[in-house]
Amino acid sequence: MTEPASPAPQAGRPVVLRGGTVLTMDDAGTVLRDADVLVVGDRIAAVGPGLEVPEGTREVDATDGVVLPGMIDTHRHMWQTAMRGYGADWSLTQYFVWYYLEHGRRFRPEDVAAGNRLAAVEALDAGVTTVVDWSHGLQTVDHAEAAVDALQSVPGRYVLAYGNIQAAPWEWTADGDVQAFLERRRTGAGDLLDFQLAFDVTGDPAFPEKAAFEVARELGLPVTTHAGVWGATNDEGIRLMHEHGFATPGTVYVHAASLSPDSYHRIAATGGSISVSTESEQSAGQGYPPTWQVRAHGIPVSLSMDTSVWWSGDLFSAMRTTLGADRSREHFEAHLQGETVTQLALRAQHVVEWATRGGATALGRDDLGRLVPGAKADVVLLKNDTSPVSFPLLNPFGHVAFQAQRGDVHTVLVDGRVVKSDHRLVGVDLGAVRREVEATVEHLRAEMGEEVWQAGMDPALPEGKVLDNPYQYTDYRSDSTHAAREAAYGRHLAGEH
Numbered sequence: 001m002t003e004p005a006s007p008a009p010q011a012g013r014p015v016v017l018r019g020g021t022v023l024t025m026d027d028a029g030t031v032l033r034d035a036d037v038l039v040v041g042d043r044i045a046a047v048g049p050g051l052e053v054p055e056g057t058r059e060v061d062a063t064d065g066v067v068l069p070g071m072i073d074t075h076r077h078m079w080q081t082a083m084r085g086y087g088a089d090w091s092l093t094q095y096f097v098w099y100y101l102e103h104g105r106r107f108r109p110e111d112v113a114a115g116n117r118l119a120a121v122e123a124l125d126a127g128v129t130t131v132v133d134w135s136h137g138l139q140t141v142d143h144a145e146a147a148v149d150a151l152q153s154v155p156g157r158y159v160l161a162y163g164n165i166q167a168a169p170w171e172w173t174a175d176g177d178v179q180a181f182l183e184r185r186r187t188g189a190g191d192l193l194d195f196q197l198a199f200d201v202t203g204d205p206a207f208p209e210k211a212a213f214e215v216a217r218e219l220g221l222p223v224t225t226h227a228g229v230w231g232a233t234n235d236e237g238i239r240l241m242h243e244h245g246f247a248t249p250g251t252v253y254v255h256a257a258s259l260s261p262d263s264y265h266r267i268a269a270t271g272g273s274i275s276v277s278t279e280s281e282q283s284a285g286q287g288y289p290p291t292w293q294v295r296a297h298g299i300p301v302s303l304s305m306d307t308s309v310w311w312s313g314d315l316f317s318a319m320r321t322t323l324g325a326d327r328s329r330e331h332f333e334a335h336l337q338g339e340t341v342t343q344l345a346l347r348a349q350h351v352v353e354w355a356t357r358g359g360a361t362a363l364g365r366d367d368l369g370r371l372v373p374g375a376k377a378d379v380v381l382l383k384n385d386t387s388p389v390s391f392p393l394l395n396p397f398g399h400v401a402f403q404a405q406r407g408d409v410h411t412v413l414v415d416g417r418v419v420k421s422d423h424r425l426v427g428v429d430l431g432a433v434r435r436e437v438e439a440t441v442e443h444l445r446a447e448m449g450e451e452v453w454q455a456g457m458d459p460a461l462p463e464g465k466v467l468d469n470p471y472q473y474t475d476y477r478s479d480s481t482h483a484a485r486e487a488a489y490g491r492h493l494a495g496e497h
Protein backbone atom coordinates (compact mmCIF):
# COMPACT_ATOMS: atom_id res chain seq x y z
CA MET A 1 0.00 0.00 0.00
CA THR A 2 1.54 3.31 -1.08
CA GLU A 3 0.82 6.78 0.18
CA PRO A 4 0.18 9.92 -1.87
CA ALA A 5 3.13 12.33 -1.83
CA SER A 6 2.05 14.52 1.10
CA PRO A 7 -0.40 12.59 3.21
CA ALA A 8 -2.28 14.46 5.88
CA PRO A 9 -1.31 12.96 9.25
CA GLN A 10 -4.14 11.18 10.99
CA ALA A 11 -4.12 10.48 14.68
CA GLY A 12 -4.87 6.93 15.56
CA ARG A 13 -3.92 5.45 12.21
CA PRO A 14 -1.22 2.74 12.39
CA VAL A 15 2.18 3.65 10.93
CA VAL A 16 4.91 1.36 9.65
CA LEU A 17 8.49 2.44 8.94
CA ARG A 18 9.74 0.04 6.26
CA GLY A 19 13.17 -1.30 5.50
CA GLY A 20 15.40 0.74 7.78
CA THR A 21 18.36 -0.07 9.99
CA VAL A 22 16.65 -0.32 13.36
CA LEU A 23 18.51 0.45 16.57
CA THR A 24 16.15 -1.24 19.00
CA MET A 25 18.17 -0.14 22.06
CA ASP A 26 16.88 -3.29 23.76
CA ASP A 27 18.89 -4.89 26.56
CA ALA A 28 21.03 -6.81 24.06
CA GLY A 29 21.68 -3.75 21.89
CA THR A 30 20.07 -5.47 18.91
CA VAL A 31 20.44 -3.83 15.50
CA LEU A 32 18.20 -5.07 12.68
CA ARG A 33 19.00 -4.40 9.04
CA ASP A 34 16.23 -3.97 6.47
CA ALA A 35 13.60 -4.16 9.20
CA ASP A 36 10.23 -2.57 9.92
CA VAL A 37 8.78 -0.84 12.95
CA LEU A 38 5.01 -0.99 13.31
CA VAL A 39 3.18 1.52 15.49
CA VAL A 40 -0.41 0.93 16.50
CA GLY A 41 -2.05 3.47 18.77
CA ASP A 42 0.52 4.91 21.17
CA ARG A 43 2.67 1.75 21.25
CA ILE A 44 5.28 -0.14 19.28
CA ALA A 45 3.32 -3.15 18.03
CA ALA A 46 6.11 -5.07 16.29
CA VAL A 47 9.71 -4.81 15.09
CA GLY A 48 11.19 -7.09 12.45
CA PRO A 49 11.59 -7.81 8.74
CA GLY A 50 8.61 -7.86 6.35
CA LEU A 51 5.91 -7.16 8.93
CA GLU A 52 2.26 -7.80 8.15
CA VAL A 53 0.35 -4.63 8.98
CA PRO A 54 -3.32 -3.77 9.56
CA GLU A 55 -5.42 -2.50 6.67
CA GLY A 56 -5.03 1.25 6.21
CA THR A 57 -1.60 1.48 7.81
CA ARG A 58 0.44 4.49 6.76
CA GLU A 59 3.72 3.42 5.13
CA VAL A 60 6.97 5.37 5.59
CA ASP A 61 9.92 4.32 3.46
CA ALA A 62 12.90 4.00 5.81
CA THR A 63 15.26 2.50 3.22
CA ASP A 64 18.83 3.78 3.70
CA GLY A 65 17.75 5.33 6.99
CA VAL A 66 18.28 4.63 10.68
CA VAL A 67 15.31 4.14 12.99
CA LEU A 68 15.93 4.80 16.68
CA PRO A 69 13.87 5.66 19.75
CA GLY A 70 13.00 9.30 20.32
CA MET A 71 15.86 11.00 22.13
CA ILE A 72 15.50 12.27 25.69
CA ASP A 73 17.04 15.45 27.11
CA THR A 74 17.03 15.39 30.92
CA HIS A 75 17.97 19.03 31.58
CA ARG A 76 17.10 22.00 29.43
CA HIS A 77 16.17 25.51 30.58
CA MET A 78 13.61 25.90 27.83
CA TRP A 79 12.53 29.42 28.80
CA GLN A 80 16.04 30.62 27.87
CA THR A 81 15.62 29.59 24.24
CA ALA A 82 14.08 33.01 23.59
CA MET A 83 17.66 34.30 24.06
CA ARG A 84 19.14 31.84 21.58
CA GLY A 85 22.88 32.26 21.14
CA TYR A 86 23.04 35.54 23.12
CA GLY A 87 25.49 34.18 25.68
CA ALA A 88 27.80 32.33 23.28
CA ASP A 89 30.87 33.93 24.90
CA TRP A 90 29.71 33.80 28.51
CA SER A 91 31.38 32.03 31.40
CA LEU A 92 29.15 30.48 34.05
CA THR A 93 29.75 33.54 36.24
CA GLN A 94 28.45 35.85 33.52
CA TYR A 95 25.41 33.61 33.05
CA PHE A 96 24.67 33.78 36.78
CA VAL A 97 25.02 37.55 36.86
CA TRP A 98 22.79 38.03 33.81
CA TYR A 99 19.95 35.67 34.75
CA TYR A 100 20.08 35.35 38.53
CA LEU A 101 21.09 38.86 39.55
CA GLU A 102 20.37 41.35 36.81
CA HIS A 103 17.83 40.40 34.13
CA GLY A 104 16.04 37.14 34.94
CA ARG A 105 13.31 39.11 36.72
CA ARG A 106 12.44 40.93 33.52
CA PHE A 107 10.91 37.78 32.00
CA ARG A 108 7.10 37.95 32.05
CA PRO A 109 4.90 34.85 31.83
CA GLU A 110 4.56 35.36 28.07
CA ASP A 111 8.36 35.47 27.74
CA VAL A 112 8.72 32.12 29.51
CA ALA A 113 6.01 30.78 27.19
CA ALA A 114 7.78 32.12 24.09
CA GLY A 115 11.04 30.41 25.02
CA ASN A 116 9.30 27.18 25.96
CA ARG A 117 7.35 27.01 22.72
CA LEU A 118 10.42 27.62 20.58
CA ALA A 119 12.45 25.07 22.56
CA ALA A 120 9.67 22.50 22.27
CA VAL A 121 9.39 22.93 18.50
CA GLU A 122 13.18 22.79 18.16
CA ALA A 123 13.32 19.58 20.17
CA LEU A 124 10.75 17.80 18.01
CA ASP A 125 12.49 18.97 14.85
CA ALA A 126 15.75 17.41 16.11
CA GLY A 127 14.16 14.10 17.13
CA VAL A 128 14.20 14.89 20.85
CA THR A 129 10.80 13.60 21.86
CA THR A 130 11.11 14.03 25.63
CA VAL A 131 12.53 17.09 27.35
CA VAL A 132 12.90 17.85 31.04
CA ASP A 133 12.15 21.55 31.17
CA TRP A 134 14.44 22.66 34.03
CA SER A 135 12.18 25.65 34.50
CA HIS A 136 13.85 27.88 37.06
CA GLY A 137 12.38 31.15 35.82
CA LEU A 138 9.01 30.61 37.51
CA GLN A 139 8.85 33.76 39.63
CA THR A 140 5.09 33.44 40.02
CA VAL A 141 2.45 30.77 39.49
CA ASP A 142 1.34 32.78 36.44
CA HIS A 143 4.77 32.12 34.94
CA ALA A 144 4.31 28.42 35.69
CA GLU A 145 0.87 28.29 34.09
CA ALA A 146 2.29 29.96 30.97
CA ALA A 147 5.23 27.53 30.88
CA VAL A 148 3.00 24.46 31.04
CA ASP A 149 0.45 25.84 28.58
CA ALA A 150 3.25 26.45 26.08
CA LEU A 151 4.59 22.92 26.48
CA GLN A 152 1.17 21.41 26.03
CA SER A 153 0.67 23.39 22.81
CA VAL A 154 3.49 21.40 21.12
CA PRO A 155 2.97 17.63 20.79
CA GLY A 156 6.12 16.38 22.56
CA ARG A 157 6.64 14.63 25.88
CA TYR A 158 7.71 16.90 28.74
CA VAL A 159 8.64 16.93 32.38
CA LEU A 160 8.24 20.35 33.94
CA ALA A 161 10.90 20.61 36.63
CA TYR A 162 9.51 23.48 38.67
CA GLY A 163 12.09 25.98 39.91
CA ASN A 164 12.54 29.64 40.82
CA ILE A 165 15.95 31.29 40.95
CA GLN A 166 14.44 34.47 42.37
CA ALA A 167 13.65 32.85 45.74
CA ALA A 168 15.26 30.27 48.02
CA PRO A 169 14.07 26.68 47.50
CA TRP A 170 12.67 26.45 51.03
CA GLU A 171 10.66 29.62 50.36
CA TRP A 172 9.02 28.92 47.03
CA THR A 173 8.33 25.26 47.74
CA ALA A 174 6.49 26.30 50.94
CA ASP A 175 4.17 28.50 48.89
CA GLY A 176 0.67 27.01 49.01
CA ASP A 177 -0.11 28.41 45.56
CA VAL A 178 2.88 26.60 44.06
CA GLN A 179 1.86 23.33 45.69
CA ALA A 180 -1.74 23.78 44.55
CA PHE A 181 -0.51 24.48 41.01
CA LEU A 182 1.52 21.28 40.97
CA GLU A 183 -1.39 19.20 42.25
CA ARG A 184 -3.83 20.79 39.82
CA ARG A 185 -1.72 20.54 36.67
CA ARG A 186 -0.71 16.95 37.43
CA THR A 187 -4.27 15.84 37.71
CA GLY A 188 -5.39 14.38 34.41
CA ALA A 189 -2.24 15.65 32.66
CA GLY A 190 -1.95 12.35 30.82
CA ASP A 191 1.14 10.53 29.73
CA LEU A 192 2.81 13.42 27.91
CA LEU A 193 3.36 15.66 30.93
CA ASP A 194 5.04 14.99 34.24
CA PHE A 195 6.60 17.08 37.00
CA GLN A 196 9.76 17.31 39.12
CA LEU A 197 11.12 19.92 41.53
CA ALA A 198 14.29 21.73 40.46
CA PHE A 199 16.60 23.37 42.98
CA ASP A 200 20.24 23.39 44.04
CA VAL A 201 21.87 22.53 47.37
CA THR A 202 24.51 25.03 48.44
CA GLY A 203 26.23 22.91 51.08
CA ASP A 204 25.25 25.23 53.95
CA PRO A 205 25.75 22.94 57.00
CA ALA A 206 22.32 24.01 58.33
CA PHE A 207 20.85 22.30 55.22
CA PRO A 208 17.97 24.76 54.73
CA GLU A 209 17.02 22.88 51.52
CA LYS A 210 15.72 20.05 53.74
CA ALA A 211 12.28 21.70 53.80
CA ALA A 212 12.18 21.73 49.98
CA PHE A 213 13.06 18.03 49.83
CA GLU A 214 10.25 17.34 52.30
CA VAL A 215 7.76 19.12 50.05
CA ALA A 216 8.98 17.04 47.10
CA ARG A 217 8.50 13.89 49.15
CA GLU A 218 4.99 14.94 50.24
CA LEU A 219 4.02 15.68 46.64
CA GLY A 220 5.69 12.50 45.38
CA LEU A 221 7.90 14.42 42.95
CA PRO A 222 11.53 13.58 42.10
CA VAL A 223 14.17 16.28 42.58
CA THR A 224 16.65 17.40 39.93
CA THR A 225 19.62 19.41 41.15
CA HIS A 226 22.73 21.07 39.71
CA ALA A 227 25.44 19.19 41.59
CA GLY A 228 29.22 19.38 41.34
CA VAL A 229 29.27 22.80 39.71
CA TRP A 230 32.62 24.48 40.27
CA GLY A 231 32.23 27.48 42.59
CA ALA A 232 28.50 26.84 43.21
CA THR A 233 27.67 23.33 44.46
CA ASN A 234 30.02 20.66 45.78
CA ASP A 235 30.53 17.47 47.79
CA GLU A 236 28.91 18.99 50.89
CA GLY A 237 25.55 19.21 49.14
CA ILE A 238 25.74 15.54 48.14
CA ARG A 239 26.76 14.53 51.68
CA LEU A 240 23.84 16.46 53.23
CA MET A 241 21.33 14.97 50.78
CA HIS A 242 22.67 11.49 51.41
CA GLU A 243 22.85 11.72 55.19
CA HIS A 244 19.31 13.13 55.42
CA GLY A 245 17.90 10.41 53.19
CA PHE A 246 17.12 12.59 50.18
CA ALA A 247 19.52 10.92 47.76
CA THR A 248 17.02 8.55 46.16
CA PRO A 249 16.67 6.52 42.93
CA GLY A 250 14.63 9.23 41.17
CA THR A 251 17.14 11.98 41.89
CA VAL A 252 18.88 13.46 38.85
CA TYR A 253 22.25 15.12 39.47
CA VAL A 254 22.98 17.60 36.69
CA HIS A 255 26.63 18.09 35.62
CA ALA A 256 28.18 16.31 38.66
CA ALA A 257 31.44 17.53 37.18
CA SER A 258 33.53 18.58 40.16
CA LEU A 259 32.83 15.91 42.76
CA SER A 260 35.03 13.55 44.73
CA PRO A 261 34.86 9.75 44.47
CA ASP A 262 33.01 9.81 47.82
CA SER A 263 30.12 11.73 46.24
CA TYR A 264 29.99 9.38 43.26
CA HIS A 265 29.86 6.44 45.69
CA ARG A 266 26.91 8.05 47.52
CA ILE A 267 25.07 8.68 44.24
CA ALA A 268 25.75 5.16 42.95
CA ALA A 269 24.70 3.52 46.22
CA THR A 270 21.35 5.31 46.28
CA GLY A 271 20.41 4.65 42.65
CA GLY A 272 20.54 8.22 41.35
CA SER A 273 21.57 9.19 37.84
CA ILE A 274 23.72 11.91 36.31
CA SER A 275 22.70 14.24 33.49
CA VAL A 276 25.80 15.25 31.57
CA SER A 277 25.76 18.47 29.52
CA THR A 278 29.14 18.17 27.86
CA GLU A 279 28.96 21.31 25.73
CA SER A 280 27.94 23.27 28.80
CA GLU A 281 30.67 21.86 31.03
CA GLN A 282 33.25 22.56 28.33
CA SER A 283 32.34 26.22 27.82
CA ALA A 284 30.82 27.39 31.07
CA GLY A 285 33.21 25.76 33.53
CA GLN A 286 31.22 23.48 35.86
CA GLY A 287 34.11 21.02 35.68
CA TYR A 288 35.47 18.51 33.16
CA PRO A 289 32.59 16.57 31.53
CA PRO A 290 32.47 13.70 34.01
CA THR A 291 31.52 10.59 32.03
CA TRP A 292 35.14 9.30 32.10
CA GLN A 293 34.88 8.85 35.87
CA VAL A 294 31.11 8.46 36.27
CA ARG A 295 31.10 5.28 34.17
CA ALA A 296 33.79 3.80 36.43
CA HIS A 297 31.33 4.17 39.33
CA GLY A 298 28.51 2.45 37.46
CA ILE A 299 26.19 5.45 37.70
CA PRO A 300 23.50 5.69 34.97
CA VAL A 301 24.12 8.57 32.55
CA SER A 302 21.73 10.63 30.46
CA LEU A 303 22.50 13.55 28.17
CA SER A 304 21.29 17.14 28.14
CA MET A 305 21.84 20.44 26.35
CA ASP A 306 21.30 22.76 29.35
CA THR A 307 20.42 26.02 27.59
CA SER A 308 20.18 27.43 24.09
CA VAL A 309 21.45 30.79 25.34
CA TRP A 310 24.76 29.13 24.36
CA TRP A 311 24.07 25.89 22.40
CA SER A 312 21.46 24.51 20.07
CA GLY A 313 19.13 21.92 21.49
CA ASP A 314 19.91 18.76 19.56
CA LEU A 315 21.42 15.64 21.05
CA PHE A 316 23.65 14.84 18.06
CA SER A 317 26.06 17.49 19.29
CA ALA A 318 25.65 16.14 22.83
CA MET A 319 26.58 12.63 21.72
CA ARG A 320 29.48 13.85 19.64
CA THR A 321 31.01 16.15 22.25
CA THR A 322 30.49 13.63 25.05
CA LEU A 323 32.27 10.90 23.13
CA GLY A 324 35.08 13.29 22.26
CA ALA A 325 35.49 14.70 25.77
CA ASP A 326 35.52 11.25 27.35
CA ARG A 327 38.13 9.91 24.94
CA SER A 328 40.17 13.10 25.19
CA ARG A 329 40.37 12.68 28.94
CA GLU A 330 41.21 9.00 28.69
CA HIS A 331 44.17 9.77 26.42
CA PHE A 332 45.22 12.71 28.58
CA GLU A 333 45.22 10.69 31.80
CA ALA A 334 47.22 7.92 30.12
CA HIS A 335 49.77 10.35 28.68
CA LEU A 336 50.33 11.80 32.16
CA GLN A 337 51.46 8.29 33.15
CA GLY A 338 53.59 7.96 30.03
CA GLU A 339 51.16 5.38 28.67
CA THR A 340 49.21 4.91 25.44
CA VAL A 341 45.52 4.07 25.14
CA THR A 342 45.24 1.29 22.59
CA GLN A 343 41.60 0.31 23.21
CA LEU A 344 38.93 2.94 23.77
CA ALA A 345 36.56 2.28 26.66
CA LEU A 346 33.68 4.46 25.53
CA ARG A 347 32.02 3.37 22.31
CA ALA A 348 29.61 5.16 19.99
CA GLN A 349 26.91 2.73 21.09
CA HIS A 350 27.22 3.99 24.67
CA VAL A 351 26.43 7.62 23.84
CA VAL A 352 23.48 6.57 21.69
CA GLU A 353 22.24 4.59 24.71
CA TRP A 354 22.68 7.63 26.97
CA ALA A 355 20.70 9.80 24.53
CA THR A 356 17.80 7.34 24.45
CA ARG A 357 17.32 4.69 27.14
CA GLY A 358 19.66 6.55 29.52
CA GLY A 359 17.13 9.37 29.65
CA ALA A 360 14.32 6.89 30.16
CA THR A 361 16.16 5.36 33.12
CA ALA A 362 16.69 8.80 34.66
CA LEU A 363 12.95 9.43 34.44
CA GLY A 364 12.00 5.98 35.70
CA ARG A 365 10.33 5.17 32.37
CA ASP A 366 11.09 1.64 31.16
CA ASP A 367 8.54 2.15 28.38
CA LEU A 368 10.60 4.90 26.70
CA GLY A 369 13.97 4.91 24.96
CA ARG A 370 13.69 1.54 23.21
CA LEU A 371 11.94 0.11 20.18
CA VAL A 372 10.44 -3.08 21.52
CA PRO A 373 6.85 -4.32 21.38
CA GLY A 374 4.78 -2.65 24.08
CA ALA A 375 7.02 0.39 24.45
CA LYS A 376 5.64 3.86 23.87
CA ALA A 377 5.83 4.84 20.21
CA ASP A 378 8.35 7.70 20.35
CA VAL A 379 10.30 7.03 17.16
CA VAL A 380 12.84 8.87 15.01
CA LEU A 381 13.83 8.13 11.42
CA LEU A 382 17.16 9.56 10.24
CA LYS A 383 17.17 9.59 6.47
CA ASN A 384 18.48 12.16 4.09
CA ASP A 385 18.69 10.89 0.52
CA THR A 386 20.20 14.14 -0.79
CA SER A 387 23.05 14.13 1.74
CA PRO A 388 26.49 12.73 0.84
CA VAL A 389 26.89 11.99 4.56
CA SER A 390 24.03 9.49 4.55
CA PHE A 391 26.07 6.65 3.00
CA PRO A 392 27.64 4.19 3.26
CA LEU A 393 25.87 3.21 6.45
CA LEU A 394 28.43 0.73 7.75
CA ASN A 395 28.49 1.28 11.51
CA PRO A 396 25.02 2.42 12.60
CA PHE A 397 25.96 3.59 16.12
CA GLY A 398 29.04 5.35 14.82
CA HIS A 399 26.93 6.93 12.12
CA VAL A 400 24.43 8.36 14.60
CA ALA A 401 27.09 9.59 17.03
CA PHE A 402 29.63 11.09 14.63
CA GLN A 403 27.99 11.55 11.19
CA ALA A 404 24.33 12.38 11.60
CA GLN A 405 22.89 15.80 12.40
CA ARG A 406 19.52 17.43 12.93
CA GLY A 407 18.94 18.03 9.22
CA ASP A 408 18.84 14.26 8.79
CA VAL A 409 15.75 13.91 10.99
CA HIS A 410 13.15 12.79 8.46
CA THR A 411 10.24 11.50 10.56
CA VAL A 412 9.35 11.81 14.23
CA LEU A 413 6.56 10.14 16.17
CA VAL A 414 5.54 10.98 19.70
CA ASP A 415 3.08 8.71 21.48
CA GLY A 416 2.21 7.16 18.13
CA ARG A 417 1.48 10.49 16.46
CA VAL A 418 3.48 11.72 13.46
CA VAL A 419 4.83 15.16 14.42
CA LYS A 420 7.46 15.45 11.70
CA SER A 421 7.11 13.98 8.26
CA ASP A 422 9.47 14.08 5.29
CA HIS A 423 11.72 16.65 7.06
CA ARG A 424 8.78 18.95 7.89
CA LEU A 425 7.12 19.58 11.23
CA VAL A 426 3.43 18.74 11.12
CA GLY A 427 0.93 21.41 12.16
CA VAL A 428 3.48 23.84 13.60
CA ASP A 429 3.03 27.54 12.85
CA LEU A 430 6.66 28.58 13.03
CA GLY A 431 5.71 32.15 12.06
CA ALA A 432 3.61 32.48 15.20
CA VAL A 433 6.43 31.08 17.33
CA ARG A 434 8.83 33.55 15.74
CA ARG A 435 6.54 36.55 16.41
CA GLU A 436 6.17 35.53 20.04
CA VAL A 437 9.96 35.32 20.49
CA GLU A 438 10.46 38.63 18.69
CA ALA A 439 8.05 40.28 21.14
CA THR A 440 10.09 38.91 24.04
CA VAL A 441 13.36 40.13 22.57
CA GLU A 442 11.81 43.56 21.97
CA HIS A 443 10.53 43.71 25.54
CA LEU A 444 13.90 42.79 27.06
CA ARG A 445 15.80 45.13 24.81
CA ALA A 446 13.53 48.05 25.66
CA GLU A 447 13.69 47.30 29.39
CA MET A 448 17.47 46.95 29.44
CA GLY A 449 18.34 49.76 27.08
CA GLU A 450 20.44 49.27 23.98
CA GLU A 451 23.81 49.76 25.66
CA VAL A 452 23.22 47.14 28.38
CA TRP A 453 21.67 44.77 25.84
CA GLN A 454 24.74 44.96 23.59
CA ALA A 455 27.20 44.77 26.48
CA GLY A 456 25.53 41.57 27.70
CA MET A 457 26.48 39.87 24.45
CA ASP A 458 30.05 41.12 24.53
CA PRO A 459 31.63 40.22 27.85
CA ALA A 460 35.00 41.75 28.73
CA LEU A 461 38.05 39.87 27.49
CA PRO A 462 40.82 38.80 29.81
CA GLU A 463 44.16 40.41 29.09
CA GLY A 464 45.84 38.60 26.22
CA LYS A 465 49.53 37.84 26.35
CA VAL A 466 51.76 36.29 23.71
CA LEU A 467 54.45 34.25 25.43
CA ASP A 468 58.11 35.08 25.11
CA ASN A 469 59.59 32.82 22.45
CA PRO A 470 63.26 31.83 22.87
CA TYR A 471 63.61 31.17 19.13
CA GLN A 472 62.67 34.70 18.14
CA TYR A 473 66.05 36.22 19.10
CA THR A 474 66.22 38.37 15.98
CA ASP A 475 63.50 40.60 14.60
CA TYR A 476 62.74 39.41 11.10
CA ARG A 477 60.61 42.43 10.40
CA SER A 478 61.04 45.93 11.70
CA ASP A 479 57.56 45.99 13.29
CA SER A 480 57.67 42.56 14.86
CA THR A 481 58.68 43.66 18.31
CA HIS A 482 57.10 41.91 21.23
CA ALA A 483 54.95 44.93 21.95
CA ALA A 484 53.67 45.07 18.40
CA ARG A 485 52.76 41.40 18.48
CA GLU A 486 50.90 41.85 21.73
CA ALA A 487 49.00 44.78 20.32
CA ALA A 488 48.13 42.74 17.24
CA TYR A 489 46.94 39.89 19.44
CA GLY A 490 44.76 42.31 21.37
CA ARG A 491 43.23 43.61 18.14
CA HIS A 492 42.63 40.06 16.96
CA LEU A 493 40.78 39.18 20.15
CA ALA A 494 38.73 42.36 19.84
CA GLY A 495 37.51 41.12 16.47
CA GLU A 496 39.54 43.48 14.27
CA HIS A 497 41.58 42.06 11.45
Ligand SMILES: [Zn+2]
Pocket residue numbers: 075077134226254306
Ligand atom coordinates in the same frame (compact mmCIF):
# COMPACT_ATOMS: atom_id res chain seq x y z
ZN1 LIG B 1 21.34 23.87 34.03
